Amino acid sequence: MEDTSSLHTNALLSVNGEEKRVYFRNAELLLGVLRNTLGLTGAKPGCLNGDCGACTVNIDGIAQKSCLVLAIETIGKDITTIEGIQEPIQGAFIEHFAFQCGYCTPGFIMNCHSLLLNRTNPSDEEITEWLESNICRCTGYQEIKEAVKAAIEISRNNI
Known part of the structure; x- marks a missing residue:
């Protein structure tokens, strides 16, 4: 054996x-x-x-x-x-209607969480580049990008 x-x-x-x-x-x-x-x-x-x-x-x-x-x-x-974070990005996704079915949302939030950890003031181009690694088939990426920008602003104001 x-x-x-x-x-x-x-x-x-x-x-x-x-x-x-x-x-x-x-x-x-x-x-x-x-x-x-x-x-x-x-x-x-x-x-x-x-x-x-x-x-x-x-x-x-x-x-x-x-x-x-x-x-x-x-x-x-x-x-x-996703179960281990409580970040402004989650609320921003809700406020900006950055999801529809929600299946991809945890992956997008974790990707954005990493962006916020690694870049304090990312440019629009950096945000777009980070979002390219995830796919959403239900919604446009504009709402997701707006949610990321809102979370960056919230994080900036909480410093």
Whole structure:
């Protein structure tokens, strides 16, 4: 009988500021661990090949598509999901009607969260560039861009 213990990992992952003990296959994607093991369903499975951005989370403050990241690669890193933030961007999305069906919204919010962490005063071009990594099939991107600008203004005023 083959020893398969080396094909699995029992590890601590830092998710939303908490240490979580998880057991997963070494080849398992972060998206699956978040959704199926930890019950954090905000990151959505979409294309599962990195094109749509519905599964976006932040890893060490950088927006990452969790369908492209192995869970084992995140050991020792800080993972933040939509469930772990309370940012002005969420309210701005509501105020500016920046979603319709809402499926892509958590990914857009996490991408924008990363933008706000990494750029204090992004230009319109930078905002557009950051938004290009996510796809919305229901609404135009103008409302989303306006929500990002509103969140930047709120963040600026709270400093």
